[in-house]
Amino acid sequence: MNALATCPECGGISKWNPPFYVCSVCGLALRRQEYERMVDKQKEALWEAQEEQNEGTDKKRKRNREYLDWYLGSKK
Numbered sequence: 281m282n283a284l285a286t287c288p289e290c291g292g293i294s295k296w297n298p299p300f301y302v303c304s305v306c307g308l309a310l311r312r313q314e315y316e317r318m319v320d321k322q323k324e325a326l327w328e329a330q331e332e333q334n335e336g337t338d339k340k341r342k343r344n345r346e347y348l349d350w351y352l353g354s355k356k
């Protein structure tokens with residue numbers, strides 16, 4: 281088990297202080313399981329972001345933007 285980890289919230293250094301990882305920057309305290317779940321989620325998000333970049337998503341982003349405009353406009 282690593283005594284030091286990266287805070288999934290702010291990227292600061294989390295220290296293993298049983299039974300929690302405690303972030304020295306933002307003070308976030310996570311149990312090991314919670315910590316690992318958050319890191320997994322973060323990795324997934326990162327991976328998805330990379331996927332999108334690889335696809336060259338200017339088009340996609342534009343479509344999302346248009347959809348958002350439509351959505352916001354339709355609410356007025």
Ligand SMILES: [Zn+2]
Pocket residue numbers: 287288289290291292303304305306307308
């Ligand atoms: Zn933090």
